[in-house]
Amino acid sequence: MDMPEILVVDDDAFFRTFCADVLRGLGYVVRTASTGKEALQKVAEGGASLVLADIYMPEGSGLELLETVKAQNPSVDVVIMTGYASVDTAIRALKQGAADYLRKPFAAEQLAAVVEGTVARRRLYQENVQLKGQLRLYEVSRTFSSVDNPARVLELGLDALLHAVGGTAGLCLFTDAALRFMTLLHDRGFAEGEAQGVREALVRRAQKTFHGLSRVECLGGARLAKALEGTAAASAREALVLPVRDRGAVAGAFVLLRDGARFTAEDIANAAFLGRQVDLSYDSARSLQDARDLAYVDALTDLYNGRYLDLVLDKRIAEADSLSTPFSMLFLDLDFFKEINDAHGHLTGGKVLIEVSRILQAKVRDEDTVIRYGGDEFTLVLPNTDAPGARDAAERVRQAIKEHVFLAREGKSIRLTASIGVATYPDDARSREELINQADRAMYRGKEASRDVVYAAGPQ
Secondary structure, X not given: OOOOEEEEEOOOHHHHHHHHHHHHHOOOEEEEEOOXXXXXXXXXXXXXXXXXXXXXXXXXXXXXXXXXXXXXXXXXXXXXXXXXXXXXXXXXXXXXXXXXXXXXXXOHHHHHXXXXXXXXXXXHHHHHXXXXXHHHHXXXXXXXXXXXXXXXXXXXXXXXXXHHHOOOEEXXXXXXXXXXXXXXXXXXOOOOOHHHHHHHHHHHHOHHHHHOOOOOEEEEHHHHHHHHOOOOOOOEEEEEEEXXXXXXXEEEEEEEEEEOOOOOHHHHHHHHHHHHHHHHHHHHHHHHHHHHHHHOEOXXXXXXXXXXXXXXXXXXXXXXXXXXXXXXXXXXXXXXXHHHHHHHOHHHHHHHHHHHHHHHHHOOOOOOEEEEEEOOEEEEEEXXXXXXXXXXXXXXXXXXXXXXXXXXXXXXXXXXXXXXXXXXXXXOOOOHHHHHHHHHHHHHHHHHHXXXXXXXXXXX
């Protein structure tokens, strides 16, 4: 991007030269003037996008220069310099449209910071001013900027993009590990079943566009017509294709379609702007998701930790109440685990806990949740499972732990047993706290009775 031209206006030759030298050293094109009148002439000649003006000068003050410049060309920024520590003057200048102000004397670093900040803001504004309905676009981006669910960000992003370009149909695609655009996440404007066929046809017929996607691309012609043939979007003459980025890497694409009319340069700019906002919001949502995941993951076993139990139980209770189906919870404690730590050390004990976690994961279904509750205690939440089913699952787990030889690959032969308490919602409890308590109490009754046992809540 070309460096902007700056006009330095000051009747003091020292400050005029000082400012010009500093700014030229930063790579800016600099012209100078010693009076307000001379400055207006040079602004009228064009070229200057920023005026750095002293507040008090002959033939027109800095404030008069500011007023005239902003009236004639609002896109020219004015930074006021004053040798008087007057807050009132600075406020007046800002109210009249000054971009910023500097109090003399100032260091080269201060001058550079103010000018570069002003230039940066102007560049951002100039980029955005090309967008149709700049304020509307910023407002639209708020619909997804505060969302903390990554998939929801993309769904709302697709809606915002279609709205910004007047689109009538669209797709949000995601890649797999081989960067193939295999997954259709969201679609708009298609009849049921059409979107998947359009995805397949588009990716097949425009492979180069999708696999080399790095910016907004315009896709049209016979390839697009063939892909849309017979669908609700068949009248679209062009498709805007823009990347979805996950932390800088292309991870998917939005495809935007509009009936009849072609997309304009303004449409492309709108899409590019909102696409960047979607990327930022998606990254933010992913980071929050990662942070939440880390907060609920046990560092030793990579299972969920005890903090996650409340969340999963609340979810299962709501599901059970809605569908009128039971679910169960197992509370597992390893028998005499302290003796392993005492005999072999805590490092060995940690390795045993890791092997226990792998056994638990292997003995339950994908939809079941395994949690390291703390220490040598584990809980398992089994959706859509009644009391008999939960007891069967607990017996499988108990037997697997009993039969396993721990750390055999390291030449050790450690044996363990477990006591497991079982409680079922809603038969044994009507709340999260009560369910945990019932399963915990059942486990302790088993330990008191014999250990290496499954003990159910309620009458035995």
